[in-house]
Amino acid sequence: MTDPTSSVSHLDLEESKHTFLDANELVINMGPQHPATHGVLRVILRLDGEKVMGLECVIGYLHRGVEKIAEHRTYTMFNPYVDRMDYVAAVSNGLGYCEAVERLLNIEAPPRANYIRVILTELNRLASHQLWLGTHALDIGAMTPLFYTFRDREEILKIFEKYCGARLTTHAFRISGCQYETYEGFEKDVKKFLTFVAPKIDEYEELLTTNRIWVERTKNVGTISAKDCIALGVTGPVLRASGVKWDLRKAQPYANYKQFDFDIPTGQKGDTYDRYLVRMAEMRQSLRIIQQAVDGIPEGPIMAKVSKVIKPPVGEIYHSIEAPKGELGYYIVSDGSTQPYRIRVRPPSFVNLQALDLMCRGQLVADVIAVIGTLDIVLGEVDR
Amino acid sequence: MAEDPKSPQPPDKEELAKAANPAGSGTPDPSTTATPKPATPSAEKPATPSAEKPPVAAAPAKPAAPAKPAGPVPQPWDSPLVDKLKRQYGTGLESWTYLNQNYLQVDRSLIPTVLQVLRDEEQFDYCVDVTAVHYPKRERQFDIVWILYSFPRNERLRVRTQIADGEHIPTASSLWPTANWLEREAFDMFGIQFDGHPDLKRILLPDGWKGHPLRKDYGIIQQDQEWVQINLGIDSGQ
Numbered sequence: 001m002t003d004p005t006s007s008v009s010h011l012d013l014e015e016s017k018h019t020f021l022d023a024n025e026l027v028i029n030m031g032p033q034h035p036a037t038h039g040v041l042r043v044i045l046r047l048d049g050e051k052v053m054g055l056e057c058v059i060g061y062l063h064r065g066v067e068k069i070a071e072h073r074t075y076t077m078f079n080p081y082v083d084r085m086d087y088v089a090a091v092s093n094g095l096g097y098c099e100a101v102e103r104l105l106n107i108e109a110p111p112r113a114n115y116i117r118v119i120l121t122e123l124n125r126l127a128s129h130q131l132w133l134g135t136h137a138l139d140i141g142a143m144t145p146l147f148y149t150f151r152d153r154e155e156i157l158k159i160f161e162k163y164c165g166a167r168l169t170t171h172a173f174r175i176s177g178c179q180y181e182t183y184e185g186f187e188k189d190v191k192k193f194l195t196f197v198a199p200k201i202d203e204y205e206e207l208l209t210t211n212r213i214w215v216e217r218t219k220n221v222g223t224i225s226a227k228d229c230i231a232l233g234v235t236g237p238v239l240r241a242s243g244v245k246w247d248l249r250k251a252q253p254y255a256n257y258k259q260f261d262f263d264i265p266t267g268q269k270g271d272t273y274d275r276y277l278v279r280m281a282e283m284r285q286s287l288r289i290i291q292q293a294v295d296g297i298p299e300g301p302i303m304a305k306v307s308k309v310i311k312p313p314v315g316e317i318y319h320s321i322e323a324p325k326g327e328l329g330y331y332i333v334s335d336g337s338t339q340p341y342r343i344r345v346r347p348p349s350f351v352n353l354q355a356l357d358l359m360c361r362g363q364l365v366a367d368v369i370a371v372i373g374t375l376d377i378v379l380g381e382v383d384r
Numbered sequence: 385m386a387e388d389p390k391s392p393q394p395p396d397k398e399e400l401a402k403a404a405n406p407a408g409s410g411t412p413d414p415s416t417t418a419t420p421k422p423a424t425p426s427a428e429k430p431a432t433p434s435a436e437k438p439p440v441a442a443a444p445a446k447p448a449a450p451a452k453p454a455g456p457v458p459q460p461w462d463s464p465l466v467d468k469l470k471r472q473y474g475t476g477l478e479s480w481t482y483l484n485q486n487y488l489q490v491d492r493s494l495i496p497t498v499l500q501v502l503r504d505e506e507q508f509d510y511c512v513d514v515t516a517v518h519y520p521k522r523e524r525q526f527d528i529v530w531i532l533y534s535f536p537r538n539e540r541l542r543v544r545t546q547i548a549d550g551e552h553i554p555t556a557s558s559l560w561p562t563a564n565w566l567e568r569e570a571f572d573m574f575g576i577q578f579d580g581h582p583d584l585k586r587i588l589l590p591d592g593w594k595g596h597p598l599r600k601d602y603g604i605i606q607q608d609q610e611w612v613q614i615n616l617g618i619d620s621g622q
Contacts, residue, residue, distance in 0.1 A: 060588035072604050230510050233562030344515040354565045
């Protein structure tokens with residue numbers, strides 16, 4: 001194994017001269033087996049006492065070569081693999097992939113399929129944010145929200161399970177539509193869930209929003225400006241919390257998001273507290289979208305006409321969606337055969353994680369935990 | 385420089401005519417179909433000022449109308465942005481649009497200037513992705529692709545160039561810091577060298593690993609046996 005200290009080389013070494021009491025700076029290894037890294041993330045911290053001078057992420061522990069696998073599978077066969085990248089938002093991954101291939105085939109999913117897709121994707125966004133909230137709060141020391149969010153997330157997973165048989169890696173969609181018609185009582189279940197969960201989100205907020213410990217631990221922690229976000233390619237709630245009103249569902253609408261009325265919540269400062277508020281507001285917006293979708297769900301086919309063997313013409317496409325973590329893109333190159341010539345996944349977690357160094361500089365070690373939590377990374381997607 | 389991008393094109397065009405038809409009628413052949421993509425067929429007479437070559441080369445391919453069964457084909461793309469770039473850089477640059485997505489095919493030598501201009505003057509302030517595609521049968525084996533987005537214009541643009549195996553390409557991380565990790569990944573997976581990168585090393589695979597897995601000649605179950613044996617203490621990861 002290489003010496004962990006050797007890989008800190010790219011950091012600005014000028015800073016290290018001004019350490020506290022002129023002591024040598026301390027290089028500390030955190031992870032990959034660490035409960036607060038949300039998986040197998042290894043962070044090499046350069047510390048001056050408690051203060052973080054810089055850090056480097058070491059990733060790849062969960063690398064499965066998804067992009068390589070894609071080149072050896074047909075378009076249909078690769079579909080379930082995308083669920084295993086961001087496994088807490090498998091439905092979003094599937095939506096992005098299916099839509100990318102559909103665009104490459106130049107077809108569109110029928111309206112009813114789009115409604116089902118939006119309902120499930122937004123439910124998944126909610127589930128993803130709930131999981132984020134629970135674990136993020138747990139990292140910072142608030143244990144209760146975890147039980148609340150997991151209790152309520154369970155209801156979403158039950159709907160998924162009834163719809164497609166799986167709770168986590170759902171493989172809910174197919175290229176050209178949805179494989180399954182909604183089950184008997186699907187709409188009733190979703191509506192029941194909406195009335196059930198709306199007060200629960202208030203409940204989470206009651207626990208945290210004005211909680212003094214929570215505020216102290218999150219305000220002015222991990223602040224990142226809009227300019228830095230854009231330069232570092234950071235997207236999703238992190239970008240919005242820095243004040244950029246940009247959401248792909250509005251900026252470049254996909255599926256049938258054009259038909260729904262919802263707002264893009266933004267923050268001002270771009271600190272951990274703002275990102276918390278933005279995600280909380282996003283949960284409520286998701287509920288609004290689901291409500292509209294479930295009220296307006298039309299009758300009709302759920303699959304567009306497409307040949308059994310999917311063989312897109314020679315060409316390439318980049319399609320991206322607003323996943324719970326940010327911009328999830330698929331760049332697909334087709335050589336006209338049944339297997340993709342190349343699939344590149346533009347993972348939001350991977351790109352967002354790059355900002356960790358900047359966000360943690362000058363902060364305390366304990367804040368690193370808060371910032372990792374607030375970035376909402378999933379290592380399955382970072383490493384692919 | 386002006387001759388460079390053209391010389392590999394004629395064979396490409398011919399292959400395209402051959403390859404585009406089977407693509408529609410059903411014979412997959414990655415080796416031939418892989419090649420034509422960069423030199424996209426110009427089905428319409430392009431109104432592009434400097435590109436005299438494409439219409440000539442595409443002329444025999446056009447009556448065959450390979451596009452009919454296969455759906456849309458890339459069309460020449462015109463816009464003030466393209467006009468401006470073409471006026472400045474002429475033949476080293478082609479612009480296409482396919483399925484409502486615009487991309488530029490840029491000569492390798494123009495890459496630093498074009499990227500710089502796109503960011504500074506055309507407001508492409510967000511680099512979405514930097515990646516590569518490997519075409520082992522081609523003389524210039526790699527396509528490097530920059531996917532750009534402009535917040536002010538709400539517009540996407542892909543910039544693509546071809547480089548040979550072992551050829552270096554300047555880093556974009558000085559323009560968009562986000563390219564840092566993205567280029568590291570391209571290096572890790574394809575072995576592409578980005579000049580001027582602050583810390584070009586592997587990112588997903590371990591430092592000592594041999595080989596670049598997303599190259600087409602790297603088998604799907606291939607691995608660095610030696611590394612696995614030394615570091616994991618097992619015979620094989622399979």
